[in-house]
Amino acid sequence: MDILKQRATCLRLPKRNSQSLQVYLPLLLRHLWTLINSSEVRGPHKKRAQYVFVSLVLSSLTVLSGTAYATYRLVQRLHQLYNRVNELRKPSAVLRRSRSQTQLASGARIMHVPDTDFTNGIDTHKSIMSQLQRVKQKRRIFIKPANMDKYEHDSFIFKSVGQKNAEHSHLFYSKFFNQMSSLLSILIPTVFDKNSVLLGLQVGFLVLRTWLSLFIARLDGQIVRDIIAGQPKRFLFDLLIWFMIALPASYTNSAIRLLQRKMSLNFRINLTRYIHDIYLDKRQVYYKLLFDVKNTSSVLKNIDNSITNDVTRFCDATCSVFANIAKPVIDLVFFSFYLRDNLGSLGVAGIFINYFVSGYVLRSYTPPLGKLSSASSAADGDYYNYHLNLINNNEEIAFYHGTDVERTKVNGLYDTLMERIMDISNKKFKYTIIEDYILKYTWSGLGYVFAAIPIVMTGGSPGNGGNASSEQVNMRDFIVNKRLMLSLADAGSRLMHSIKDISQLTGYTDRVFTLISALHRVHSNKFEFGGDRKYITDDAGSVTVSSMKRSHSLSKPPVGEDLIRGTIQRNFNGVRFENIDVIIPSVKAIKGIKLIHKLTFQIPSVIQPDSSTTNSIQDLGSMSNISTPLMSGPGSSLLILGSNSCGKSSIQRIIAEIWPIYNKKGLLSKPAEKDLVCIPQKPYFTKSGTLRDQLIYPMSPDQFFDSGYKDALLVYILKEVKLEYLLKRAPGWSYLDQHDDWRDVLSGGEKQRINFARILFHRPKFVVLDEATNAISVDMEDYLFQLLKTYNFNFMTISQRPSLIKYHDVLLEISAEDKSWHLQTLGTDEAIVTIDSEMSELDTKLREVKSWETERDELKKRLEVI
Known part of the structure; x- marks a missing residue:
């Protein structure tokens, strides 16, 4: 002392x-x-x-x-x-533009996003803040470039894991672990990644919280002892310690929840970025997924729901399951070592035997929540997509008065969704009864039994030869053991609950893994558009792999037996088809539906790499003299004419490389990507973009201003396509900055003229037009085609209207009946004879008009008599 x-x-x-x-x-x-x-x-x-x-x-x-x-x-x-x-305070110009993103040479991007945290976090200096509200708050974010080498490497991992099929997707099956290990390489790419630090911090706080729980349990027993012993000073002193330790305990609990949420958001960022880099790649995976027939699950049918909801649920469930497993395991380890000193090894062994028995019983009654959750997500995606379809086609449905039909379909999808959700609740009902009885009441009762073992075995009470001091000690030990036993029971119950969470996690994991596997399969350079190798044929049509002796799912096809054997030549100064069979992509590959047989044509008819006649004018971007563009010689033009479903639009799909060339002797020669523009039948407009965004699409506004372009160029182009009246809807040129749903604001003819404005802005050497003027009046159609000729564009027009012949140099006629084609140069004797024959047929019909009118009058008289 x-x-x-x-x-x-x-x-x-x-x-x-x-x-x-x-x-x-x-x-x-x-x-x-x-x-x-x-x-x-x-x-x-x-x-x-x-x-x-x-x-x-x-x-x-x-x-x-x-x-x-x-x-x-x-x-x-x-x-x-x-x-x-x-x-x-700095003087600034009246009009000032700031870029929203910057593309670096390495492929990385620097984005400037609105920062609302600054304005929301300060309440003082109101006069200053009122001025700052007029200034756009920006936060600079650096985004790393896409690592395409990693994506190519991961494609083999996902393919290998995907081939290991299992009947069920539960915790104790290798399929779940294989899928999760593949996804973890995306969630935590390196050991020194930010998510690794967050994971380490969370484990550290979990250990600290367990240690604090043990410390508080001992302090709780000490406070009870002070109350029973009647020592107010010690009671107040221990109570003071209680309030002191409550501060770090509360901080620890909040830190664990914060770290769990931040880690879930980081997981979602990594996974979404990974999916976007593959899904929105230049290989056009978002389109080619339509032909991936190897996977018929609802994941690809409702891919928008999978990318948004399934990824979010997977990340949240992963972090939640980790916390729900790590905390009980740490509690079990710490509390077991402490209770062993009081209960002995036999008592701790009895506790764990109870846990294993309870786990076995609950395991046998656990419903298949993974499959149920996956089915519920699929029903949710179907219900969401149908509402999206209803929104996108509301005007057409209103014209048809199809409300009753749509209501029936929506109600059916909603009933299916509710049935799947209620199915999960019904399956959980019996399990929840058994779970609550075992985890809440049975384990708590056994906790009292195990906590009382030391007191009963020692018999330390005043009536049995004990004293007041031993009674206080026994009461303290009982309180500590009881609290730890209840905490241990709570840890065990959370561990049992986590088994149910893992069962749900397997469903989300399987859906996300299926999505990424499909993206890798389609993103591959050897994607075969869902073709099956048992349909491979040679050029003569004989089957090379046809018998059942060889599996149609060979991982590596024999040399020379690829499904897609055509050749594509790029950076060509024209567009050339040589012996190309136009075939609809399907599981039959080259044996699928053939639309055109051995198509061969070329535009221009004579390729002169150094000649200016094959180039359209590329000088508008210099802004030197936009009103008088230079002439550099006429361009070539081709009209592809035919009836519906004859394969006209399929030619454009092959040129855009979104359809394959199956036959070995098929050759496609096309210009560079920047020199070719394909205009589809249905004009596309970006969602909630400005009018400027629509005119320069697919160029971004940042690229527009960085390249030195001015709005004056867009105004001139609008005048060229007769859309300058759009600018009068707002003072000055501010209508270029107008945000609207342009798909609904503009009429059909205005949408198609916007397509021509895009052509004038981008100035490609070659243009492919698919029904680009079917919603435009005849006089405007004549003006627009003359405009293309004025600026010397080489263009191909796909149409079923013979009236467009006069704007083209070459005619390609396609017959849907015999899959044949006929190519002729307009202006030749053959073309003139063809046109003369059509004119004579029209004259013959006109001469018969009078006889038809006489027959009509006679029929009217007969009706009057009747």
Whole structure:
């Protein structure tokens, strides 16, 4: 006790202003540390010193970390306020544009997104903030370039794992672990990744929370002992420690939830970025997925729902399952070691035997939540997609008065969705009854039994030869053991609950894995459009792999037996088809539906790489003289004429490389990507974009301004296509910045003229027009084709209207009956004879008009008599 008196004497400091808390607190901590390490101090004094020391250290760290973070945020916001005030003081132009993103040479991007945290975080300086609200707050975000090597490497991993089929997708099957291990390489790409740090911090806080729970349990027993012993000073002292330790305990619980949420968001960012880089790649995976017949699940049918909802659910479920498993496991380890000293090894073994028996029983009654969750997600996607289809086609449905039919279909999909959701609830009902009875009540009752074993075995009560001190000790041990047993039971129950969560996680994992596997399969350079190798034929039509002896699912086809054997020549100064069979992509591959046989044509008819006659005017972008474009010789033009479903639009699909060339002798020669524009039948308009965005599509606004283009060029182009009246809807040229749903604002003819405006803006050497003027009046159609000739474009027109012959040099007629084609040069004797024969047929019909009118009058007289 001498050391206690000496330390107490040292702690009696005179009351001066200089002896503040910052001097007293370190001295107190050194005193407590000396008491803890001293061999002379034993019993309750040493334990209380430990309690006080731990409570002070943890509370001080919590306060310091919170203060440091608050100071950092305050300095950051003041710095932002200072920069914004300086921006307001600087003179600026009336019109100033800032780029929303910057594309670097490495492929990385720097994006500037709105930052609302600054304006929401400060309430003072209202006069300054009222000015700052007029300034767009931007936050700079750096996005790394896409790592295509990793995507190519991962394609083999997903393909290998996908081939290992399993009947069920539960925890104890390898399919779940294989799928999860493949996805973890995306969620946590490297050991030093930010998500690895967050994962390590979460584990550290989980261990700290378990240790704090053990510390609080012992402190709880000490407080109960103080109450029973009637020691108010010790009770108040322990209560003070209780409130001190509550601060780091609360901080720890909040930190675990925050880290779990941040890790889930980071997982979602990594996974979504990974999917977007493949799905929205230049290989046009978003379109070619239509031909991936190897996977008929609802994941690809409702891919929009899979990319948004399934990815979010998977990330949330992954982080939740990790926390729900890690915390109980850590509790079981810590509490078991502590309870072994009080209950003995046999008691701890009995506890774990109880857990294993309970787990076996609950496992046998666990419903297949993975399949049920997957089915519910599929029904949710169907219901969502049908509403989306209803929104996109609302006008057409209103014209047809199809409300009753659509209501029936929507109600049917909704009933299916509710049935799937109720099925999950019904399957959980019996399981929840057994689960609550075992986990809440049976385990709690057994907890009382195990906690009372030491007291019953020792018989330490006053009536049995004990004393008041032993009774207090037994009460304290019972309280501590009871609290730990209840915590242990709670840990076991959470661990059992996590089995149910894992069952749901398997459903989300399977859907996300299926999605990424399909994306890799379609993204591959060897994607075969869902073709089956048993239909491979040679050029003569004989089957080379036809018998059942060889599987149609060979992983590597023999040399020379690829499904797609055509050749594509790029950077050609024209468009050339040589012996191409136009075939609809299907599982039959080359044996599929053939629309055109051995198609061969070329535009221009004579290729002169160095000749200016094959080039359209490319000088509008220089803005030197946009009103008088230079003439550099006429361009070539081809009209593809035929009836419906004869394969006209399929030619454009082959030129755009979204349809394959199956036959070996088929050759497609096409210009570079920047020199070719394909205009589809249905004009496309970006969602909620400006009018400028529609005119320059697919160029982005940032590229437009970075390249030095001005709005004056767009105004000139609008005048060229007779759409300058659109600018009069707003003062000046501000209508170019108007955001609207242009698909509904513009008429059919205006949409098609916007397509011609895009052609004038991008100035490609070759243009493919598919029914590009079927909604335009005859006079405007004549003007637009003359405009193409004025600017010397080489263009191909796909149509079923013979009246367009006069605007073209070459005619390609396609017959749907015998899959044949006929190519002729307009202006030749053959073409003139063809036109003369058509004119003579029309003259013959006109001469018969009078006889038809006489027959009509006779029929009217007969009707009057009747």
